[in-house]
Amino acid sequence: MRDDRQNADPLEIAAHRARAFLASLPGRPIAPAADAPALRARLATALPDGPSAPAAVIAELAEALEPGLLASAAPRFFGWVIGGTLPAAIAADWLTSAWDQNGAAYALSPAAAVAEEVAGAWLKEIFGLPAEASFALVSGCQMAHVTALAAARHHLLAARGIDVERTGLHEAPRFRILLAETRHESLLRAIRLLGFGLDSITLLRCSEAGSLEPAALAEALAEDGRPSILCLQAGELNTGAFDPFIPAIALARAAGAWVHVDGAFGLWAGASGRFRPLLAGVEGADSWACDGHKWLNLPQDCGFAFTAHPASHRAAFAQTTGYALLAEDTRRALDWNPEWSRRARAFVVLAALRSLGRRGLAGLVEQSCTACARLATGIAALPGAALVAAPIINQALVRFRDPAGRDDDARTEAVAAAVREEGEAWFGTALWRGRRVMRISVVNWRTDLVQAERAVAAVARALARLDRGAAREPG
Numbered sequence: 001m002r003d004d005r006q007n008a009d010p011l012e013i014a015a016h017r018a019r020a021f022l023a024s025l026p027g028r029p030i031a032p033a034a035d036a037p038a039l040r041a042r043l044a045t046a047l048p049d050g051p052s053a054p055a056a057v058i059a060e061l062a063e064a065l066e067p068g069l070l071a072s073a074a075p076r077f078f079g080w081v082i083g084g085t086l087p088a089a090i091a092a093d094w095l096t097s098a099w100d101q102n103g104a105a106y107a108l109s110p111a112a113a114v115a116e117e118v119a120g121a122w123l124k125e126i127f128g129l130p131a132e133a134s135f136a137l138v139s140g141c142q143m144a145h146v147t148a149l150a151a152a153r154h155h156l157l158a159a160r161g162i163d164v165e166r167t168g169l170h171e172a173p174r175f176r177i178l179l180a181e182t183r184h185e186s187l188l189r190a191i192r193l194l195g196f197g198l199d200s201i202t203l204l205r206c207s208e209a210g211s212l213e214p215a216a217l218a219e220a221l222a223e224d225g226r227p228s229i230l231c232l233q234a235g236e237l238n239t240g241a242f243d244p245f246i247p248a249i250a251l252a253r254a255a256g257a258w259v260h261v262d263g264a265f266g267l268w269a270g271a272s273g274r275f276r277p278l279l280a281g282v283e284g285a286d287s288w289a290c291d292g293h294k295w296l297n298l299p300q301d302c303g304f305a306f307t308a309h310p311a312s313h314r315a316a317f318a319q320t321t322g323y324a325l326l327a328e329d330t331r332r333a334l335d336w337n338p339e340w341s342r343r344a345r346a347f348v349v350l351a352a353l354r355s356l357g358r359r360g361l362a363g364l365v366e367q368s369c370t371a372c373a374r375l376a377t378g379i380a381a382l383p384g385a386a387l388v389a390a391p392i393i394n395q396a397l398v399r400f401r402d403p404a405g406r407d408d409d410a411r412t413e414a415v416a417a418a419v420r421e422e423g424e425a426w427f428g429t430a431l432w433r434g435r436r437v438m439r440i441s442v443v444n445w446r447t448d449l450v451q452a453e454r455a456v457a458a459v460a461r462a463l464a465r466l467d468r469g470a471a472r473e474p475g
């Protein structure tokens with residue numbers, strides 16, 4: 001075996017192990033088998049002095065790492081909005097690594113540059129965004145927020161005669177940033193990184209479902225002279241709620257505010273005619289952020305930023321130093337991105353979109369939403385369970401009553417933990433409106449009604465186990 005590994009092709013070993021892992025996903029326990037001490041025992045060896053054969057390294061590393069993998073790509077994983085990976089996307093990702101193209105500019109990879117142009121155009125078409133919108137392929141929605149809000153910072157300050165790229169924020173007025181009370185935390189980090197500061201945030205009241213109330217918005221947007229950014233949501237993390245784009249954008253326009261949309265997963269709903277109406281008016285915003293590694297089922301990490309103001313977007317990122325990158329008439333990715341050297345992310349985007357096609361993408365979105373609805377009703381019908389938020393798209397919330405009348409939050413946490421422990425399915429919990437809930441997020445291409453039924457049965461077994469355990473508890 002050792003000798004084989006000395007001479008074997010590491011790519012063959014990687015392909016073999018990857019195929020075995022992917023084939024195991026529908027049946028393997030979702031929770032990792034090893035904890036941190038067990039993984040350290042396997043991995044924290046002394047730094048090797050000398051080289052090892054690549055094939056042996058890959059075989060040994062895979063053996064050491066696999067017990068610590070969370071099978072988040074499995075069809076009954078409903079934890080964070082993570083998704084799996086489409087077969088074509090995985091294959092394209094392997095090629096992307098093998099080709100090792102630097103996506104910074106056309107001179108570094110004509111293939112990456114042109115693939116990125118096409119990816120940008122296709123994505124705008126899917127999301128219904130203006131064809132002339134600028135875009136960037138970044139690591140995820142977090143960096144998409146940073147990219148879009150850097151464009152906003154330039155735009156709003158240039159309108160006040162301030163060149164923020166030159167002077168920084170030293171001559172700038174304080175910003176006012178309006179966020180839903182249910183906003184995703186990644187927006188807060190973007191606000192910190194861009195120097196606006198958390199004190200610039202005003203949190204806005206939301207409806208029971210988690211979308212903005214236009215009345216609260218109108219009040220908050222009252223003119224106060226500050227450069228203002230309003231962040232809307234297409235798909236609230238817990239309930240999947242959509243903000244009312246048409247009235248909210250009209251109010252923001254009247255107040256001169258920049259409107260940014262966090263559509264990390266919800267923008268993909270636009271691919272389905274059934275859900276498209278939820279996005280009515282979203283195209284009127286100034287910028288949008290979305291993820292490829294969520295509902296498009298791309299491998300980590302791929303996100304997208306778009307802006308309706310290409311000049312401001314480019315001004316925030318363009319490099320005008322005399323770095324020799326050859327004269328080009330194509331889009332220089334590095335002028336639109338926070339990174340310089342960059343993985344050629346467009347290859348996986350094109351692979352996924354070509355493999356699904358328009359109809360396949362709509363089908364994926366609708367299948368996830370149907371599975372989420374089945375999970376929500378199936379779990380809510382179990383003893384002591386209640387539906388807290390019915391799915392609008394692919395997200396739902398449930399909660400469990402403690403039969404002994406003790407703490408329902410603890411019961412909800414215990415049910416989710418018991419499901420995870422069994423390994424058949426995986427749910428996380430969240431705090432929603434001050435109460436602990438179990439969150440159901442469905443974005444995996446493998447999750448259909450059969451998988452949903454299996455997960456409902458897993459929750460039923462967890463409840464029965466908890467009740468049996470309670471019945472055995474002394475006095």
Ligand SMILES: Cc1ncc(COP(=O)(O)O)c(C=O)c1O
Pocket residue numbers: 080081139140141142143184186235236237262263264265291303
């Ligand atoms: C609504 C929303 N916004 C932003 C993010 C952050 O995305 P990423 O992890 O790709 O940076 C997430 C991730 O779950 C999200 O659900």
